[in-house]
Amino acid sequence: MRLKRFAALAAVSVLAFGAAACGGEDPGTTPTTSKFEAGTTMEKLSTAGKITIGTKFDQPGFGLKGLDGKPAGFDVEIGKIIAAELGISADKINWIATPSAVREEVLEKGDADVVIATYTINDKRKQRIDFAGPYYVAGQHLMVRSDDSSITGPDSFKDGAKKVCSVQGSTPATNIEKFLKDKATQLVLFDVYTKCVDALKNKQVDAVTTDNVILLGYVSQSNGAYKLTGSKFTDEPYGIGVKKGDAKFRAFINDLLEKIYADGRYAKAWTDTAGKFDANVPTGPAVNRY
Amino acid sequence: MDVLIDNADVFVSGFWLTLQLCVLSATGALLIGTIVAAMRISPVPSLRWAGATYVTLVRNLPLTIVFFLTSFGLPELGSNADFLRVPGLSSVFDRLGIDLPYFRFAVIALSVYTAAFVCEAIRSGVNAVPAGQAEAARSLGLTFRQNLLSIVLPQAWRAAIVPLGSVIIAMIKNSALAGAFGVTGELFSSGQNLTSSGGNPIIPVFIGISIGYLIMTVPLGIFIDRVENRRAVAR
Amino acid sequence: MSHEPLIVLDAVNKWFGDLHVLRDVNLTVERGEVVVVIGPSGSGKSTLCRAVNRLETINSGSIRFDGKELPAEGRALAKLRSEVGMVFQSFNLFAHKSILDNVTLAPIKVRGESKASARARGMQLLERVGIANQANKLPAQLSGGQQQRAAIARALAMQPKAMLFDEPTSALDPEMVGEVLDVMTSLAKEGMTMIVVTHEMGFARAAADRVVFMADGQLVEQAPPAEFFGDPKSERARDFLSKVLSH
Ligand SMILES: Nc1ncnc2c1ncn2[C@@H]1O[C@H](COP(=O)(O)OP(=O)(O)OP(=O)(O)O)[C@@H](O)[C@H]1O
Ligand SMILES: [Mg+2]
Numbered sequence: 014m015r016l017k018r019f020a021a022l023a024a025v026s027v028l029a030f031g032a033a034a035c036g037g038e039d040p041g042t043t044p045t046t047s048k049f050e051a052g053t054t055m056e057k058l059s060t061a062g063k064i065t066i067g068t069k070f071d072q073p074g075f076g077l078k079g080l081d082g083k084p085a086g087f088d089v090e091i092g093k094i095i096a097a098e099l100g101i102s103a104d105k106i107n108w109i110a111t112p113s114a115v116r117e118e119v120l121e122k123g124d125a126d127v128v129i130a131t132y133t134i135n136d137k138r139k140q141r142i143d144f145a146g147p148y149y150v151a152g153q154h155l156m157v158r159s160d161d162s163s164i165t166g167p168d169s170f171k172d173g174a175k176k177v178c179s180v181q182g183s184t185p186a187t188n189i190e191k192f193l194k195d196k197a198t199q200l201v202l203f204d205v206y207t208k209c210v211d212a213l214k215n216k217q218v219d220a221v222t223t224d225n226v227i228l229l230g231y232v233s234q235s236n237g238a239y240k241l242t243g244s245k246f247t248d249e250p251y252g253i254g255v256k257k258g259d260a261k262f263r264a265f266i267n268d269l270l271e272k273i274y275a276d277g278r279y280a281k282a283w284t285d286t287a288g289k290f291d292a293n294v295p296t297g298p299a300v301n302r303y
Numbered sequence: 304m305d306v307l308i309d310n311a312d313v314f315v316s317g318f319w320l321t322l323q324l325c326v327l328s329a330t331g332a333l334l335i336g337t338i339v340a341a342m343r344i345s346p347v348p349s350l351r352w353a354g355a356t357y358v359t360l361v362r363n364l365p366l367t368i369v370f371f372l373t374s375f376g377l378p379e380l381g382s383n384a385d386f387l388r389v390p391g392l393s394s395v396f397d398r399l400g401i402d403l404p405y406f407r408f409a410v411i412a413l414s415v416y417t418a419a420f421v422c423e424a425i426r427s428g429v430n431a432v433p434a435g436q437a438e439a440a441r442s443l444g445l446t447f448r449q450n451l452l453s454i455v456l457p458q459a460w461r462a463a464i465v466p467l468g469s470v471i472i473a474m475i476k477n478s479a480l481a482g483a484f485g486v487t488g489e490l491f492s493s494g495q496n497l498t499s500s501g502g503n504p505i506i507p508v509f510i511g512i513s514i515g516y517l518i519m520t521v522p523l524g525i526f527i528d529r530v531e532n533r534r535a536v537a538r
Numbered sequence: 539m540s541h542e543p544l545i546v547l548d549a550v551n552k553w554f555g556d557l558h559v560l561r562d563v564n565l566t567v568e569r570g571e572v573v574v575v576i577g578p579s580g581s582g583k584s585t586l587c588r589a590v591n592r593l594e595t596i597n598s599g600s601i602r603f604d605g606k607e608l609p610a611e612g613r614a615l616a617k618l619r620s621e622v623g624m625v626f627q628s629f630n631l632f633a634h635k636s637i638l639d640n641v642t643l644a645p646i647k648v649r650g651e652s653k654a655s656a657r658a659r660g661m662q663l664l665e666r667v668g669i670a671n672q673a674n675k676l677p678a679q680l681s682g683g684q685q686q687r688a689a690i691a692r693a694l695a696m697q698p699k700a701m702l703f704d705e706p707t708s709a710l711d712p713e714m715v716g717e718v719l720d721v722m723t724s725l726a727k728e729g730m731t732m733i734v735v736t737h738e739m740g741f742a743r744a745a746a747d748r749v750v751f752m753a754d755g756q757l758v759e760q761a762p763p764a765e766f767f768g769d770p771k772s773e774r775a776r777d778f779l780s781k782v783l784s785h
Contacts, residue, residue, distance in 0.1 A: 444620025
C-alpha cells in the first residue's frame with residue numbers, strides 16, 4: 014500500500030518535471046498571453062480556446078434550450094462568465110445537456126470540463142466529484158395562483174384550511190408536513206409536479222411546494238397565472254461541478270465567484286435570466302473552500 | 304424489521320385508507336358492472352351498444368388514463384364529485400366527505416375501471432345460466448327487469464363469483480395507483496415515502512406494504528374458494 | 539270475449555337465415571280445442587309452438603291470440619305471455635328456487651297476487667299434479683317426471699287461456715312418461731285449450747281433438763285423430779306413421 018502510493022507520487026513528480034522541462038526548452042509553442050500557471054486546467058482550456066460545459070436543457074430560468082439550439086438561463090450565464098475569464102468567447106463554448114442522472118459521470122469521463130446544472134452540493138456527490146461554490150442557494154418555496162394573496166408562507170397552512178400539493182416520496186413533501194394541521198385534508202401528493210400544477214389551476218389545491226427553481230420553471234411557462242409567495246424555507250446550495258481532485262480549478266472558480274458577487278456581473282446574470290420570474294436578486298452565498 | 308415497528312402507525316393508517324378505498328370502489332364497481340352487464344344483455348339495441356362501448360373503451364385503456372380522466376377531467380368539467388359526499392357514509396369513510404376531492408376521484412376511477420371487468424365476469428355468469436331459465440321466465444310474463452333480477456342474475460352470481468373474486472383482488476392491487484393521484488397516505492405511497500424521503504431501507508418497508516395487501520387479498524381469496532366449494536357441493 | 543278462434547295463424551313464414559322453417563302456415567285453434575302437432579325432426583314443430591307466445595319472432599304473416607295481434611314487445615307482450623302457459627321439453631324449472639317458489643313466482647311478480655294467496659293456490663296446484671310433498675325441495679332434487687309436473691303446475695298458476703307443450707315427455711325416462719301424460723289428459727278433459735308437440739301417439743289418439751302433421755315447415759295434413767291415424771291422406775304422413783308406429 015505504502016509502496017504503491019510512493020510510486021504514484023514519483024510518477025506525478027516525473028510528469029510535473031517533464032512538463033516544466035518541455036516549457037523551458039521551447040517557450041514559443043505556448044501562447045505568451047496565458048496568464049495561468051502551466052499544467053492547470055485553466056491553462057489547458059484557455060490555450061485550447063474552447064470549453065465544454067454541462068447544463069440542464071429543460072430547466073426554465075436556469076438552463077433551457079432555446080429555438081437556436083443553445084441553452085439560456087442563470088446557470089448558462091455563470092458558465093459564460095467562467096469561459097470569459099479563461100479568455101474563451103461565448104460562441105466557443107460547447108454546451109452539452111446534463112440531466113441529473115449523468116452529471117457525475119460526464120465529469121469523471123472528462124466529457125465536460127465543468128457542470129453547472131442546478132447541482133445541489135452534498136457529501137455523497139463529493140465522493141465522486143468536487144464542487145466550487147455554492148453560487149446560489151435554492152430552497153423549498155410555495156407557488157400560488159397570481160390572484161391569491163392569502164398565502165404568505167408555510168405558516169399559512171397552520172389553521173388547516175389551505176391545501177398544498179407536492180410529489181410523493183419527495184423531501185419537499187416531508188418538509189411541508191410539519192406546517193400542516195391535518196395531512197389528510199390539506200396535503201395532496203402526485204407522482205409528478207405537472208399534476209400539482211393542474212390541481213392548482215383547477216383550484217383543488219391552493220399551493221404547490223418544491224424547490225423554487227422547479228417552481229420558477231412553472232411560473233415562467235404560466236403566462237402570469239402563478240407566482241412564488243413568501244421566501245424559501247429550506248436551503249439547497251447549488252455548486253459548480255469539476256473533476257475530482259482538481260483543486261486549482263475549483264479555487265479559480267471560487268475566486269471568480271467572489272469577484273462577480275462584488276462587481277455586479279452576478280446580479281446582472283440573475284436579472285437577465287431567472288430574475289424575470291423572481292425579481293429578488295439573491296446575495297451571492299459564501300463559497301465553501303473545503 | 305425495526306422499520307415496521309417504528310412506523311407501525313404509518314402502515315396501519317395506510318392500510319386503513321386503502322381498505323376504505325377498496326371497499327367503496329368494490330361496491331361501486333359491482334353496482335356499475337351489474338348495470339352495464341344488464342345493458343349488454345338487454346333486448347334494447349341502443350342499450351346493448353352503449354354497454355358494449357363502455358366495456359370496450361374502459362377495459363382497453365390503461366388504468367392510469369382512467370385515473371387521469373377522473374382526477375383532471377372531472378375538475379375541468381367543474382365537478383369535485385361532491386355527489387359522493389353522502390352524509391352517513393362520510394362518517395365511516397372520512398375521506399369521502401372532505402374538501403379535497405382526490406379520494407372521491409380515486410373511488411370513481413377504480414369503480415368505473417373495475418366495472419368493465421365486473422360486467423364481463425357477470426356476463427360470463429349469465430352465459431352459464433341455461434337459456435331455458437330466462438325463456439321460462441319470459442313465457443310466464445316476467446318483464447326483462449324481473450327476469451334479470453329474480454331469475455338470471457341470482458344464478459349468474461353463483462357462476463360469476465370466482466371470476467368476480469379475481470377482478471376484485473386485481474382492483475385491490477390496482478388501488479396502489481391512487482397514491483400517484485392525490486390520495487395522500489394510501490398504503491403503497493406511504494411505504495414509498497418511508498423509503499425515498501424517509502431514507503428507510505427498501506426491503507423491510509416493502510415487506511410491510513406487502514403484508515398490508517395480503518391481509519386484504521388472501522382472506523378474500525379464501526372466502527371465494529369457500530363459496531365456490533359450497534356451490535360445487537350444492538350442485 | 540271475442541268469437542274468433544283463440545289462436546289464429548295466418549300465412550306465417552319464418553326463416554333462420556336461409557333456412558325456411560315455417561312456410562305459409564295457416565292454423566286455427568278453437569277455445570277448448572286440443573291440437574296435437576306431429577312430424578319428423580326439424581320440420582318446424584317447436585318453432586311453430588314457440589311462435590305462438592313470441593319466443594320466436596316471425597318474418598311474415600300474422601298470429602292472433604284471443605282476437606288480438608301478438609304485441610311486438612314490452613309490457614303488452616309480457617301480458618300476452620302470462621296468458622299462454624308453456625311447458626318445455628327440458629322443464630326449465632328455476633334452479634335456485636324451491637318447487638313452490640317456482641309456482642308462486644309469476645303470480646306474485648306478474649299478477650301482484652299476495653304471497654299467502656299465491657302459496658295457497660300453488661299448494662293446490664301441486665296437490666293436483668301429485669307433488670305437494672315436494673313443495674320445499676329444489677328442482678334438482680326431483681325426478682324428471684316430478685319436475686315436468688311441477689313445470690305444468692307453474693304454468694297453470696297463471697290461469698292461462700291456452701297451454702303450449704313442446705315435447706313435454708321426450709326428456710323423460712319411459713316409466714315417468716305416463717304420470718305427465720295423465721296430468722295433460724286431465725287438463726284436456728277440463729277444457730283447456732292446448733297445442734301439444736309430441737311423439738306420443740297414444741296421447742294423440744286419446745286426448746286430441748285434431749292432429750296436425752308437419753313436414754319441412756308446412757302443415758301437410760290435419761284431421762281428427764281417428765281419421766288421421768286410420769286413413770292418412772298424404773304420402774309423407776303415411777311414411778312417417780309407418781316409421782313411428784312400427785316401434
Ligand atoms: N335458433 C335457431 N337458429 C337456427 N336454426 C334453428 C334455430 N332453431 C331451430 N332451427 C332450425 O329450424 C328447423 C326447425 O326447428 P324446430 O326446432 O322447429 O324443429 P322440430 O320440428 O321441433 O324438430 P325436433 O323434433 O327435432 O324438435 C331445424 O332445422 C332447426 O335446426
Ligand atoms: Mg322440437
